[in-house]
Amino acid sequence: MLDLQTAPPETAQLAVAPVITARGLTKSYDRRSVILRGVDLQIQPGERIALIGSNGCGKSTLLKCLIGLHPISGGELDCLGARMQGGGSRAERQRLRQQTGFVFQKHCLVRRRTVLSNVIHGLFGAPGSWRAFSHSIAPEPWRQRALEALDAVNLADKAMMRADALSGGQQQRVAIARALVRRPRLLIADEPAASLDPVSGRNVMDLFQSLCGGQGITLLFTSHDMKHALDYATRVVALKQGRVLFDKPSGRVSQSDLNETFHG
């Protein structure tokens, strides 16, 4: 099984510092399309956070801002020690992404490559990462690490199959293995179960819970499935029109909270 020890924190201070601190975070693409309107959020190491809200409320944008895929427009953002004002410097983005795994809604695998190569792609950005292009030129320790990640998601036997030959659920598990192979401290998942049937979706969420819960990886995921949000998260953060509507432990989220999030 994969040794999912997370990357060692650089200082003792980092080990206890929040993983994410956002204050007054704003994001707009132009004057008319303001997506985030002053988001305050703090996430501690090891937490599992569900980000919920209607379509277009800014969930995916917030996730992408956290790792500098979209530069923020205003406010303060500190993610794993990297200050991401204006998207952060290239070096900071690189350092941050080294410690972060990102799972997309539509798994986003390179469909014509093998499962093993896709998982090894997770090591792009590491020194010598041009060899992460394909499993056939990757160093042996990387191949081994990728196989262990595949084993952790029960797909080691599919390593040499083409990615597009797998089912949607299996492809999502490969995407999770790709995120895990870099031994992240923070795992971000944007509606990881949205494109899956209920059983596959539940399996994927179980996998997140066991892998992250057991190894102390901080998990931040978005979901439209309230059962997933309440069952698998320790805390639920609701966004509405680009602002945090509520931020509370999942056990204390009431039906009226959900009604206000989606209807009110």
Next chain:
Amino acid sequence: MADPRPLPTPDRMGGLSPAAFAALVTVGALVLVSMNNVAPSLGQLADGVPGMLRLVGRMLPPNTEADFLARIALRILETFQIALAGAAIGIVLSLPIAWLSARGLSPLGRGAFLVKAFVSLLRTIPDLVWALLFVATVGLGAVAGTMTIMVDTIGFCGRFFAEAMEDAEREPQEALRAIGANRASVLVGGVLPDIMPSLINSSLFALEKAVRSSVVLGLVGAGGIGQELKVAFDLFQYRNASMIILVIFAIVLLMELCTDKLRARVR
């Protein structure tokens, strides 16, 4: 109760604006004027038939002398080498050029259009003109032919590779960027595998095109079988010419069969 009023019938020319109609009439007029000026008349065609039959008669039977065939074989080999070397170098050089010119992927940002314009320039100038230029600069022979094919291939593949890169799936690229992959890694890890069938198809077309082009380059002194064909016509050796045309036909047909088979296997 049914409405007694008749249903409004759609306008017969509803999809055609007055401007479009005027443009259509202008193009039609241009075609007719051009045909009147340069297309053969029925009388000219009728007059040409006996001449064509006489020429075909002088071309038959094709020359099958062993010495001649050996000379042709060497020229065909040279032609094939010109096509293969020129296309291979052109295809390899097209990849970075296409990357530099691909919108949304190019490290040059908005400067990508300059590279695109350069590729257009290579494509716009016909291969025989390139051959004349290279014969004038590097001299008569196969090297000029190879350089011509190379430039022609860059013009062709540079455009199609860039278009394929621009059309590649965006999601895997974003996923790789989220991981921390740089531009080159996104290209090699995400874009190229996705567009590989398109790259292979374009490359095979380029090779096919290179073989067809290389047989005529000899007409302007850039090596290959075309040189023999020109000599045969210049010296009225029509039986030699017919043999060369048959060999060219066989080579191009063989090439097309091979590339068709390879294309069918790409998925």
